[in-house]
Amino acid sequence: MPHRPPATFRYRVYNGLLLFAVMVVMGTSLLSLRATNQMQASVELASHTQRVLQEISSFWGLMGDSESHGLRFAITGGEPFLLEYRRTVLAMDEALDQLQQLVRDNPSQANNLEALRQLHTRRLQYAATTQALQLQANRGSGAAAQAVRQRLNEGVGARMGAEMRVLIEQMIRMEGELLELRNEERNQMIRQNWATVLVANALALVAGLFGFSATRRMQAQAAEAFRAAVQAEQARRTSQEKSVFLASMSHEIRTPMNAIFGFTNLLAERTTDPVQADYVASIRKSGQALLSLINDVLDLSKMEAGKLELREEPTDLHEVVDQVLTMFRQAAADKGISLAAEFTGQAGLPLLVDPVRLRQVLINLVSNAVKYTEQGGVIVRVSCVPCKRDGRCDLRVEVADSGTGIAAHQLGLIFEPFEQGDSVDGKSREGTGLGLSIARRLADLMGGTLRAHSTLGEGSSFTLEIPDRALTDAPVSVQPSTGPSVDFNRLPPLKLLVVDDVAWNRDLALAYLRDTHHTVRQADDGIAALADIREQRPDVVLMDLRMPRLSGEQALLRIKSDPLSANLPVIAVTASSMSEDEHWLRQRFDGYVRKPYSKVDLFEALAAHFPPSPEDAAPDAGEAPVARDEPGPGRDDAEAMAELRQLAGDARQRLRASLRMREVGHYADRLQALAEALRWPALEAHAARLHAAVEAFDVPAVKRLLDASPLPEEPSDD
Structure with a gap:
């Protein structure tokens, strides 16, 4: 009995501690729940602020684009710049509407936005007046042109733009401060939550264990989110680093x-x-x-790096396959093997794909097939089977050979980079082991698959399947000419300025144009180029992009900003292989050639601005197709002559619009047959030249020869 009070006391203490522990657990739970809700609200507010910052930055970028397009239109009068300006203005209006919805809970930002919208409206009205004057100037109004120059010199639009930038910077600063404040509040909440959990663990073991378990789970989730954020940032940086690496390597190697x-x-x-x-x-x-x-x-x-982009165009599958087979026909003939193609289904209709990447896949597959085939042959089977959706089909291309075959355990290995299958016949064959790896990745990029099937000693087949491709009636894409024959004297006499900091690249352009009627001058950087342009007034400039002191882009801006040289064609010479760089070059420069470039590349870049005279073999389309002293048909055949007139009419115009080489080849064959029927040497020579141009895929020559159609003079009514 005398010991019961202490036991009762301990019991009461234990009960009190248990009650206290329960209260701590409950209090900790409530505090944790409150902190979690506050953190969630803080994260949502921070996300909202980041979105506002993104929209403001987007509007700023659009504003810069609108100024660029508007200034180019005001300086050059080119109406494409006006169209781009109007598209940008529509995007700016949409961005302002979006911002208005986002900042409606922030009176200060709402007032700033309203002021920004008013400035934007005033700037658009001022620009509209300037553009209207420029349009009048384009129609020959000298007074309007003078008014445009005066308005540009006054700089009213630039001042409005500066006022808008001040407002935008103020809005960005305010949102940045708000984001920093909200992030600090969130961090403070996190620290308070941790303190609560630690106190609970110290005061009550049960509450501590419970809190520890809950905290561990929350930690795991936070750590996973943090790791995901770090990995995303690392992926972004890696992508940027790869882009820089690709640009640098392309320039340093291609130069x-x-x-x-x-x-x-x-x-x-x-x-x-x-x-x-x-x-x-x-x-x-x-x-x-x-x-x-x-x-x-x-x-x-x-x-x-995710930087390779597709460019889908209407494509003639027959022509793509014919081009690839032409590349390897001589190699196949040297080995005594056949090389053929089969087309089924709707493969004869134009299909919307990326012709360059499809051709790249076929080149890799046909190259390997010819390389590993010693007897028999290689066949390319192309089919386009209609799918469930109207106007679309499933493309299937199979490249089958009767070569050495591939072991079953190597069918997966051959698609890995720098891996090659073993040669079962013991022969050593050249190759890097990249072709099939690139082909499979391109197939994935095009939304398709590339599979391999092989039997040792019997041959292999590689099947490319791209489902759900759209059929189209649009003119098919035409690849540039690859013919080796170039005569720079067909261009009018030009004064060229070659700008490059590498001496041998300047010497190469000079060597290409040696013994021609052109004059070539050199400059080793952008500053020297600007001085030469002011003094010598060249007709065209070949401008390298990466140079010390003043880059090609900076030199271009100064050239185009000077009214005396604004219309001077500036052709970029680039070593980049990035598709976004090509888009950038097309927007800014008057043309470009990619290193290493050939005579043909340089000729085509110059011919785009200075139309060449016709070759001796092809009469000018504006002159009589046949010289008056050229003998006409040697035989009177009314039926053949009627068919010839029909071919030279609508049929020729359709070919001139589509430039489908396979159909042009059939046209040339028919001209050859009619020339033999009419005993007409001039027509026979014309058909032979056209057929040769088709075989060489010489697009400019095909255009010229289609424009020239040997026909006798129409009988006169006089």
Whole structure:
């Protein structure tokens, strides 16, 4: 009995501690729940603030674009700039509407936004007056042109833009301060929550264990979110670093390759000694292999960085396959194997795909098939089967060979980078092991699959399947000419300025144009180029992009901002292989060539601005198709002549619009048959030249020859 009070006391203490522990648990739970809700609300507020910042930044960027397009229109009068300006203004209006919805709970920002909208409206009204005057100037009004120049010199629009930027910077600053405050509040909440959990663990074991378990779960979720954020940031930085790497590698490797290829081709034209010619051919072949490897590595890197973009165009599958087979026909003939193609389904209709990447996949597959086939042949089967959706089909391309075959355990390995299957016949074959890896990645990028099936000793088949492709009636895409024959004297006499900080690249352009009627001057950077333009007034500028002191882009801006040189064609010379760089070049420069560039590339870039005279083989479309002293048909055949007139009418115009090489080839064959029926040498020679241009895929020559149609004079009524 005397010991009961202490036991009762302990019981009461334990009960009190238990009650206290329960109260601590409940209090901790309530505090944690409150902190969690506050953190969620804080995160939502921070996300809202970040979205406002993004919209403000987007409007700022659109504002810069509108100023650029508006100024270009006011300076050059080019109406495409006006269209781009109007599109940008619509996007700016949408951005302002979006911002109005986002900042309606913030009176200060709402007032700033209203002021910004008023400035934007005033700026648009002022710009509209300037653009109306410029349109009048385009129609020949000198007074309007003077008014435009006066308005540009007054700088009213620039001052409005500066006022808008001040407001935008103020809004960004306010949102940044708000974001910082909300982040600090969130961090403070996190610290308070941790303190609550630690106190609970110290005061009550049960409450501590419960809080510890809950906290561990919350920690795991927070850590996972943090790791995801870190990984996303690392992925973004890695993508940026890869982009920088690709741009640098492309420039650093392609720049010397430009000189290697260019001077090798020039040396091949001048070399007559057979032994030396073999040496030059070996250099050229090795250079092509190196460039192919460089392109493969860069393509692989671009795909890994997510920088490779597709450009879907109406494409003639027959023409793509014919081009690929033409590349390997001689190699197949040398080995005594056949090379053929089969087309089924709707494969004859234009299809919306990326012709360059589809051709790249086929080149890799056909190249491997020819390489590993010693007897029999290679066949390319193309089918386009209608799918469930109208106007669409499933594309299937199979490249089958009767070669050595691939072991079953290597069918997955061959699609890995830098991996090649074993040669079962013991022969050593050249290759980097990148072709099939790139082909499969391109198939994935196009939304398709690339599968392989093989039997040792019997052959292999690779099947590319791209489902749900759209059929189209639009004109098919035309690839540029690859013909080796270039005569720069067909261009009018030009004064060219070659700007490059690498001396041998300037020397290469000079060597391409040596012994022509053109004058070539050189400058080693943008500053020297500007001085030469002011003094010598060249007709065209070949501008490298990466140069010390003043880059090609900076030099371009100064050239175009000077009224005396604003219309001077500036052709970029780039070593970049990035698709976004190509889009950027097309927007800013008057043309571009990519290193290493050939005579054909340079000729086509110049011909885009200075139309060449017709070749001796092709009469000018504006003159009589046949010289008056050229003998006409040697045989009177009214039926053949009627068919000829029909071919030279609507049929020729349709071919001129579509430039489908396969159909042009059929047209040339029919002209040849009619020439034989009419005994007409001039028509026969014309058909032969057209057929040769089709075989070489010489697009400019095909255009000229289609424009010229040998026909006798129409009988006169006089």
